Amino acid sequence: MIRCFKDALIAAFPPDPEIVPRTLRYFLEIVDILKNMKAKNLTSKSILVGSPQKIIDDLTTVEAAGISEVILYFNYGRKPHEMVLEQMERFMAEIAPAFAETEATAAAQ
Secondary structure, eight states: OHHHHHHHHHTTSOOOTTTSOGGGTHHHHHHHHHHTOOGGGOOTTTOOOSOHHHHHHHHHHHHHTTOOOOOOOSOOTTOOHHHHHHHHHHHHHHTGGGGHHHHHHHHHO
């Protein structure tokens, strides 16, 4: 997973400081961080990976902390479109149903 994470993200960021507009220079720092990223540094605070139950548990922890919205990026870096669609479909089929009651309760309020 760390290889996919690095390959997909690093390739999406501008690599050459000479061609990066000043407004996007912070991306160069992100690239350096990603190049030195270790698997142990990828926690549920930065990325959701693992079995559907692990992701449900991580999101339940986030919900319990009082966070009512989470932004999920499936299409980061240069992942193939088919992979993005598959991951989105799996999320909706295997993970989202665990939060259906929470969403229904919020909508009723």
